[in-house]
Amino acid sequence: MNRTPQWQVNVMRRSPTGSDRCFIVSSDHAARSGRTGRVLLWTMVLLPATLLCGCESPREDGGMANSFYLNPYKDLNNLGRIALVELNNSSGHPQMSTDLTDALFMALQKKQLFGLTIVRQDNPDWRSLQENLDSLQALKQLLTMRDTLKCNGLLIGTITEYTPYPHMTIGLRLKLLDLTDGQLVWGLEQIWDSSDRSIQKRIRRYFSNDLRLFGPPPLEEELVLVSPLKFGRFVAYEVAETLDREKQ
Numbered sequence: 001m002n003r004t005p006q007w008q009v010n011v012m013r014r015s016p017t018g019s020d021r022c023f024i025v026s027s028d029h030a031a032r033s034g035r036t037g038r039v040l041l042w043t044m045v046l047l048p049a050t051l052l053c054g055c056e057s058p059r060e061d062g063g064m065a066n067s068f069y070l071n072p073y074k075d076l077n078n079l080g081r082i083a084l085v086e087l088n089n090s091s092g093h094p095q096m097s098t099d100l101t102d103a104l105f106m107a108l109q110k111k112q113l114f115g116l117t118i119v120r121q122d123n124p125d126w127r128s129l130q131e132n133l134d135s136l137q138a139l140k141q142l143l144t145m146r147d148t149l150k151c152n153g154l155l156i157g158t159i160t161e162y163t164p165y166p167h168m169t170i171g172l173r174l175k176l177l178d179l180t181d182g183q184l185v186w187g188l189e190q191i192w193d194s195s196d197r198s199i200q201k202r203i204r205r206y207f208s209n210d211l212r213l214f215g216p217p218p219l220e221e222e223l224v225l226v227s228p229l230k231f232g233r234f235v236a237y238e239v240a241e242t243l244d245r246e247k248q
Contacts, residue, residue: 079114
């Protein structure tokens with residue numbers, strides 16, 4: 001008797017604090033299916049809905065628990081090498097593309113999960129990698145990029161928001177695709193607002209955990225809140241932390 005495939009289901013629930021939380025129920029069909037076209041189609045359909053409301057994670061104290069999805073059936077170490085495509089930019093501040101891409105590159109290197117190469121905006125392949133990635137045909141074409149890029153994974157994204165004043169704000173939408181089968185490995189959508197008290201607490205944790213500084217002077221923390229480069233490095237640090245399955 002054939003078993004009907006059970007795909008990912010998003011259920012959005014209002015939490016006591018008033019925020020929307022998304023609980024995801026998944027089957028192992030996507031991981032086991034050999035029908036790449038069907039997997040790609042479901043990746044295309046499910047990703048926007050998944051990232052729209054965020055995804056629940058057992059870790060609640062990091063501030064990022066409801067903003068990302070990490071495929072439980074994928075081992076990041078098996079990707080070997082991924083291509084980080086320089087970020088597209090919808091913010092009106094073009095320099096942020098290079099600055100944030102470089103910050104992500106450094107933060108991901110520290111995790112030592114996979115090798116990295118950057119596809120810059122002056123690369124002829126850059127625009128084709130950014131455009132129409134939510135169409136089935138484009139996703140199929142991505143599979144052919146594996147040999148061209150000499151990578152098993154593709155990390156692409158957009159700076160959705162950037163405001164330097166009256167307070168620093170950065171918004172990102174990112175996704176990591178496995179080029180061997182077109183499946184979504186990881187995805188994130190988040191906005192970091194320096195005026196948010198929870199962000200300020202996480203900056204203090206960033207100083208103690210990543211920079212290995214205990215009791216940093218208030219001036220250093222304040223610089224993170226007003227410096228685009230320093231705030232971008234903090235954002236990149238938090239993005240990289242979501243890829244660490246042991247901390248979930």
